[in-house]
Amino acid sequence: MDPKQFLTTSGVLIVAGKGGVGKTAVAAALAMASSSVGLRTLIVEVEGKSGLSALFHSEELSYHQIQLIGPSLGVGGVMARTVLPEDALLDYLQDHGLKRISGRLLSAGALDVVATAVPGISDILVLGKIKQLERSHEFDLVIVDAPAAGHAITFLRSASGLADAVKVGPISTQAKDVLGLLSDPERCRVMLVTAPEETPVNELIETAYSLEDEVGVSLGPVVVNGVLTELPGLKINPLTAAYEAGIILSEGEPEQLATAAEFRLQRTALQRTQLDRMAEELPLAQLLLPYVFTTELGPQGLAELSHSLLARIRELPEPSQG
Numbered sequence: 001m002d003p004k005q006f007l008t009t010s011g012v013l014i015v016a017g018k019g020g021v022g023k024t025a026v027a028a029a030l031a032m033a034s035s036s037v038g039l040r041t042l043i044v045e046v047e048g049k050s051g052l053s054a055l056f057h058s059e060e061l062s063y064h065q066i067q068l069i070g071p072s073l074g075v076g077g078v079m080a081r082t083v084l085p086e087d088a089l090l091d092y093l094q095d096h097g098l099k100r101i102s103g104r105l106l107s108a109g110a111l112d113v114v115a116t117a118v119p120g121i122s123d124i125l126v127l128g129k130i131k132q133l134e135r136s137h138e139f140d141l142v143i144v145d146a147p148a149a150g151h152a153i154t155f156l157r158s159a160s161g162l163a164d165a166v167k168v169g170p171i172s173t174q175a176k177d178v179l180g181l182l183s184d185p186e187r188c189r190v191m192l193v194t195a196p197e198e199t200p201v202n203e204l205i206e207t208a209y210s211l212e213d214e215v216g217v218s219l220g221p222v223v224v225n226g227v228l229t230e231l232p233g234l235k236i237n238p239l240t241a242a243y244e245a246g247i248i249l250s251e252g253e254p255e256q257l258a259t260a261a262e263f264r265l266q267r268t269a270l271q272r273t274q275l276d277r278m279a280e281e282l283p284l285a286q287l288l289l290p291y292v293f294t295t296e297l298g299p300q301g302l303a304e305l306s307h308s309l310l311a312r313i314r315e316l317p318e319p320s321q322g
Helices: 004-009 023-036 085-095 099-108 110-117 120-138 151-167 170-182 198-215 238-245 253-281 298-314
Strands: 012-017 041-043 067-068 078-082 139-148 189-193 222-229 286-290
Touching: 004 023, 004 120, 004 298, 012 023, 012 151, 012 198, 023 041, 023 067, 023 078, 023 139, 023 189, 023 222, 041 120, 078 189, 085 120, 110 170, 120 151, 120 170, 120 253, 139 238, 139 253, 151 198, 189 198, 222 253, 253 286, 286 298
Parallel strands: 012 139, 012 189, 041 078, 041 139, 189 222, 222 286
Antiparallel strands: 067 078
């Protein structure tokens, strides 16, 4: 499938997954991939602590957009920002002619009071701002680095909860507008991220069905991060392999190599079991990303993940016509 077509299937791509599976790195790699095919891309961070800026070696993110990748010939560029509830509320009040009192309300802790009185309002404020960014058409793709999987369901379910609870007024209107965004696959999709291990896969499957059943949002392919390549030849005796390669092993090295090979074989067998189980229980395509052997991912590691993502996307089948 053409990556540009895939990445513009919807205007908003929400990336979610269990903590520790590399969700933020995948969101960053998706943004880099999107930019590389000429799309103007925005990453939105909604918790203020994801570490996106460190991945690009850039300044800390704020409510004001900063540039992570500059546009050039064939490159769309990547901008980034945070969208936190208090900032989104300030914007909302100013847009509705309440600029004078907005600062006083925030300094007085009004958001905490409202959030306690109206559960879900903080999430609606954030999603409402994302909806506004999508409608502005300033960017070809808005990528949202969502909260971890458990909170992601609550985050995305907030609109339907408020729409049911509040029937009239600005909160009702905002909730219905957000529901319109989330329920339209041409405007919004969720891409779930996991690791090829039992617990993350269990949580991903549960999250996927919860999002479809309770939120009604469309799901894109699952991104499986940190997949070890299945290396050929690991079952060959190290002494035999060394002899064929013309290498002389020192004392103890054959045993160490055999132990390492057995460990790698066990790990790849376990990950294959989880990938097969996920494919059987969840009818979504899988985009497999390699394990990046580094202590700090950074721009170079992101580029590796970005190239892998583009390669996996190209392997997807073309969408059926009708």
